[in-house]
Amino acid sequence: MASTLDHPRSDNAIFAAMEPHDCGSFANNTTPLIRNCWYAAARVGEINRKPLARTFLGVDVVLYRTEAGEPVAMRNRCPHRSFPLARGKLVGDRLVCGYHGMEFGADGACTHLPAMGHAPATASVRTFPIVDRGPLAWIWMGAPDLADEVLIPDTPWLSDPTWGTVSGDFHILCDYVAMHENLIDQTHFPFLHPDTVGTPDYARSTLTASTENGQVVIRRELRDAPPPGVYGKPANIMHKRVTRSSEARFASPALHTAYARVAVPDPDPGEPSLYRYNITHVFTPETNNSIHYWWFNSRDYRPEDPAIDRFMLEAHTQAYSEDVEALQWINAVVRTDGEEQFDLSFAPDKPGLMARRIMYRLAMSEQD
Ligand code: FES
Numbered sequence: 371m372a373s374t375l376d377h378p379r380s381d382n383a384i385f386a387a388m389e390p391h392d393c394g395s396f397a398n399n400t401t402p403l404i405r406n407c408w409y410a411a412a413r414v415g416e417i418n419r420k421p422l423a424r425t426f427l428g429v430d431v432v433l434y435r436t437e438a439g440e441p442v443a444m445r446n447r448c449p450h451r452s453f454p455l456a457r458g459k460l461v462g463d464r465l466v467c468g469y470h471g472m473e474f475g476a477d478g479a480c481t482h483l484p485a486m487g488h489a490p491a492t493a494s495v496r497t498f499p500i501v502d503r504g505p506l507a508w509i510w511m512g513a514p515d516l517a518d519e520v521l522i523p524d525t526p527w528l529s530d531p532t533w534g535t536v537s538g539d540f541h542i543l544c545d546y547v548a549m550h551e552n553l554i555d556q557t558h559f560p561f562l563h564p565d566t567v568g569t570p571d572y573a574r575s576t577l578t579a580s581t582e583n584g585q586v587v588i589r590r591e592l593r594d595a596p597p598p599g600v601y602g603k604p605a606n607i608m609h610k611r612v613t614r615s616s617e618a619r620f621a622s623p624a625l626h627t628a629y630a631r632v633a634v635p636d637p638d639p640g641e642p643s644l645y646r647y648n649i650t651h652v653f654t655p656e657t658n659n660s661i662h663y664w665w666f667n668s669r670d671y672r673p674e675d676p677a678i679d680r681f682m683l684e685a686h687t688q689a690y691s692e693d694v695e696a697l698q699w700i701n702a703v704v705r706t707d708g709e710e711q712f713d714l715s716f717a718p719d720k721p722g723l724m725a726r727r728i729m730y731r732l733a734m735s736e737q738d
């Protein structure tokens with residue numbers, strides 16, 4: 371149900387601001403990880419003919435490509451004596467264990483056991499559906515019969531040559547629930563990111579939060595305001611007053627997207643009146659307390675401009691490093707401080723709690 375949150379507010383109880391049906395349990399770092407979801411496994415180029423070990427949702431996985439270029443994901447644990455298969459070698463499309471030489475095809479079936487001279491009929495390694503889509507390969511760690519490729523997130527701007535994109539990645543020691551809450555929470559911008567996306571005006575603008583098809587969406591608009599440096603400087607519009615609007619979306623347990631728009635009512639001759647930025651945050655729980663994180667910042671103007679690329683890469687690496695550092699500090703406190711605390715929540719925290727409630731329900735639905 372849509373609702374409006376005005377900033378700043380002094381409500382000291384989140385539940386007073388929420389509908390009765392909103393009161394429920396919220397995911398945290400102890401909630402079982404959601405398995406029935408497409409998660410990013412790696413950048414497409416990271417998966418090649420050299421086996422790559424990576425952990426997703428607490429399961430060790432080895433990634434490689436067949437000779438035809440198809441990605442393969444299988445459990446990184448030999449069924450014989452648990453040797454990590456990524457330490458073995460590829461022969462054609464078969465992965466050969468480095469301990470006693472068992473061979474496994476791309477479908478996980480054992481094709482040869484040297485000590486017996488043939489393949490035991492029942493020996494196999496679990497494989498996982500994995501699909502290249504845009505710059506990333508997406509993996510399904512849940513029930514195989516539910517792995518519908520239609521559900522892979524669609525981010526067409528990442529493959530569109532009319533958009534310029536800069537990108538980076540992090541390995542973060544925090545839980546993915548906290549990461550989602552961080553991304554849907556814009557009230558931290560002026561304090562954690564004062565030099566990039568945070569401007570005091572923006573923190574005071576009206577924000578709406580709603581759920582749409584299982585996604586949490588927040589929107590806000592600020593008129594007649596100075597542009598934030600991170601969007602105004604590359605567009606060369608810092609001398610203008612602009613309308614700044616944004617939409618941020620908890621899209622799935624694996625994806626958060628944000629769409630920032632900067633409209634210039636009086637553009638200089640020949641210059642655009644609208645600048646569009648799409649921000650794509652992709653992350654995969656490695657464990658309950660660590661995540662793989664890839665970010666992409668895309669713009670719809672001057673896609674090949676290396677100076678803009680440099681600026682965007684530097685500014686966003688700084689901003690996201692601030693988030694990563696904060697999340698890791700919080701995680702360290704939560705894990706080491708011996709005295710329990712029930713975190714207070716306030717009305718502006720509602721979008722994050724909405725996302726956490728969806729994640730909790732998804733996680734619990736898989737426990738039945
Ligand atoms: S541990 Fe892999 S073949 Fe023995």
Ligand SMILES: [Fe+2]
Binds near residue numbers: 562689
């Ligand atoms: Fe942030």
